[in-house]
Amino acid sequence: MHARASSDVQVWDPFVRIAHWTVAVGFFVAYLTEDAKIVHVWAGYIVGVLVFARILWGFVGPSHARFSDFTTGPIAATRYLWDLVRTRAKRYVGQSPAGGAMVIALLAFLAATVVTGLVRYAEEDAAGPLAPLYAQTLSIGGAQTVEDDENQVGERGGRSAFSESHEVIASITLGLIVFHVLGVVPASFVHHENLARAMVTGRKRPD
Numbered sequence: 001m002h003a004r005a006s007s008d009v010q011v012w013d014p015f016v017r018i019a020h021w022t023v024a025v026g027f028f029v030a031y032l033t034e035d036a037k038i039v040h041v042w043a044g045y046i047v048g049v050l051v052f053a054r055i056l057w058g059f060v061g062p063s064h065a066r067f068s069d070f071t072t073g074p075i076a077a078t079r080y081l082w083d084l085v086r087t088r089a090k091r092y093v094g095q096s097p098a099g100g101a102m103v104i105a106l107l108a109f110l111a112a113t114v115v116t117g118l119v120r121y122a123e124e125d126a127a128g129p130l131a132p133l134y135a136q137t138l139s140i141g142g143a144q145t146v147e148d149d150e151n152q153v154g155e156r157g158g159r160s161a162f163s164e165s166h167e168v169i170a171s172i173t174l175g176l177i178v179f180h181v182l183g184v185v186p187a188s189f190v191h192h193e194n195l196a197r198a199m200v201t202g203r204k205r206p207d
Contacts, residue, residue, distance in 0.1 A: 008201075008206070009093070009206045015061065016061070016065050017199055017200065020199055023046075023047050026044075027110065044113075048114035051107055052111075069094050070100030072100060076097040077098045084183075084186055084190055093206065093207055098183060099183070099187075102179070105176055106177070106180065109172055109173040113173050118130045193205060
């Protein structure tokens with residue numbers, strides 16, 4: 001066991017690992033605390049900052065963190081999943097084609113969840129970084145918008161369709177996370193390695 005551990009190679013850098021687990025915790029905290037708005041909002045801020053940083057890291061980070069290392073296409077991802085079902089999938093030191101596709105999908109939907117959340121926060125509470133922009137659009141109509149806003153903004157009044165999509169996108173993101181976990185389990189079995197532990201230690205056995 002000791003000899004095997006010493007032969008492992010560093011795959012996931014500290015930022016990728018910390019961002020991975022912090023975003024996971026932050027998303028679930030935000031998802032489960034919608035009524036506790038201040039907790040919900042700050043969890044969303046943390047997720048948003050880390051998602052933005054992870055996207056940048058995908059261009060300037062170490063080799064296995066870069067999008068160029070694991071971005072393939074739908075055909076390669078589908079082929080990998082089919083081979084995984086048949087327990088014949090090729091092992092990758094970094095992200096597999098399906099894993100890479102999931103990274104892209106999660107980053108996209110997490111970013112969309114954060115942006116729509118910021119829009120809703122601005123519309124409902126006139127708060128957050130988008131609040132000045134939203135207030136400016138309201139003031140275009142002059143004094144008429146003030147009275148109209150008071151009549152329109154209730155528990156759900158005054159929300160745009162973009163804001164209303166926040167919950168839908170968050171639910172889709174949750175579904176992607178579940179699918180991601182369901183994919184990690186068989187991949188760990190087929191490749192004879194604990195992929196969740198690798199995202200903690202950053203180390204995997206070499207090819």
